[in-house]
Amino acid sequence: MASGRAAFEDGRWSRLAPAARKKVLHRIADRIEAEALSLAVLGVRDNGTEIGMALKAEPGSAAGTFRYYAEALDKIAGEVAPTAPDVLGLVHRMPVGVVGAIVPWNFPLMIGAWKLAPALAMGNSVVLKPAETASLSLLRLAEICAECGLPDGVLNVVTGAGAETGAALAESMGVDVLAFTGSGGTGRKLLEASARSNLKRCYLELGGKSPNIVFADAPDLRHSAKVSAAGIFRNSGQVCVAGSRLLVEESIHDDFVALLVEEAEALRVGDPLNLGNMIGAVNSEDQLSRNLSFMDMARTEGGEIVTGGNRILEETGGTYMAPTIVTGVAEGHSLFQKEVFGPVLSVTPFKTEEEALALANATEFGLASGVWTQNLSRAHRMVAGIRAGVVHVNTYGGADNTVPLGGVGQSGNGHDKSLHALDKYVDLKTAWIQL
DSSP states (O other): OOOHHHHHHTTTTEEEHHHHHHHHHHHHHHHHHHHHHHHHHHHHHHHHHHHHHHHIIIIIHHHHHHHHHHGGGGOOOOOOOOOOEEEEEEEEEEOEEEEEEESSSSHHHHHHHHHHHHHHHHHHHEEEEEEBOOOOHHHHHHHHHHHTTOOSEEEEESOOIIIIIHHHHHHHTOOOOEEESHHHHHHHHHHHHHHHOOEEEEEEOOOOOOOEEEEEOOOOOHHHHHHHHHHGGGGGOOOTTOOOEEEEEEGOOOOOOOOHHHHHOOOOOOOOOOOTSBBOOSHHHHHHHHHHHHHHHHHTTOOOEOOOOOOEOOOGOOEEEEEEESSOTTSHHHHHHHHOOEEEEEEEEESSSHHHHHTTTSOOSSSOOOOOOOOHHHHHHHHHHHHOOOEESSSSSSTTTTTOOOOOGBBBBBOOTTGGGGGGGGEEEEEEEEE
8 A cells, every 4th residue: 555655646657647648558458468368367277267258358358448448548638617707617537546456256357457447547556456366367467567667556466365455455544445346245344444444435346136037029039048048157157247037928938948958058168278168167166165055045945956056077176067047936035136156047937027127126236137128118118127237138248348337236336347437536626716
């Protein structure tokens, strides 16, 4: 924190001309692209993401994010207020100072860039804490930033346990803004730490239990099933916006589940560095055990596991789980209400649009969602009615840097991506000048 504060106060980055900051961020993006494969492999060794997805989602996304905010930073202007002729009112957007960023293990480079790039673009210093189990790619990113001309002290990557390093960031009087992606329980602890310290602003992107709603008039049921399967099973379900709750119209329930089972069972699970595999590993033994514990709960509560539900490839020493589909999941079931963060899809039938909307909104979360229908009016009604930060229509996933990602309710308030993300890393300062 002291290093970041010193760098901020002496202006080596914060008072650099926007055009100069832009050049550095572009150089960082270029280097990430040049080292994409090695960065992706570092991440895969940490978190088990399948290499095909890792290349696109980690260095591919991170390079695009740095480039997006490099281009944005000199387009963000102050304001001249409408005042009386003898007064000049100005609104300046000032960097906040030192930003603390805590990122998870599932996509460390991508999510790290979501927080790092806009914070740097606005002239701040950053102290970035990776997850204990996934720090390699972010440590290399810190080296890349230094090699590309980011001044010493502006970026500090600090490893360690959340209970120690993360807590120190949250409780520090020298951190002005805290940006976090992770669990709701940790998010609450960060808010408490903020209250005990300097009342730093906390932006929290938390969990999700996202509904994916398929109406009988979906444009192409097979395509819908294929995309929906990818929306829950990619990266072994370890995606915050994963469409983990399938709500399917009763009249097509059996046919659609059959298509989903076919898609799930066609996915090749295994060594994430093998390009022939489509799904990689679960992050850890602890996470795998948690996933499997939900299978016991599902059986007890009356769900039916129609495919998967078990550990596979144990003889390899890896932590792999078969893509899993559970039908007969009711609103009160654990699998309906709780985030698994694994390759587990719950299926719940509905009869009417009103019931589908009620079920979609029947959890404490509100991160993402999906709707499949050819009815344009229905699509707009669902977009308006679903309580979530993202509503996909006739697709699932793929939104780029031009739109924000964030949730409502227990999914937090921490919007990443888009120009809106820049607002987290600036303070507004008014100049009221008597002429």
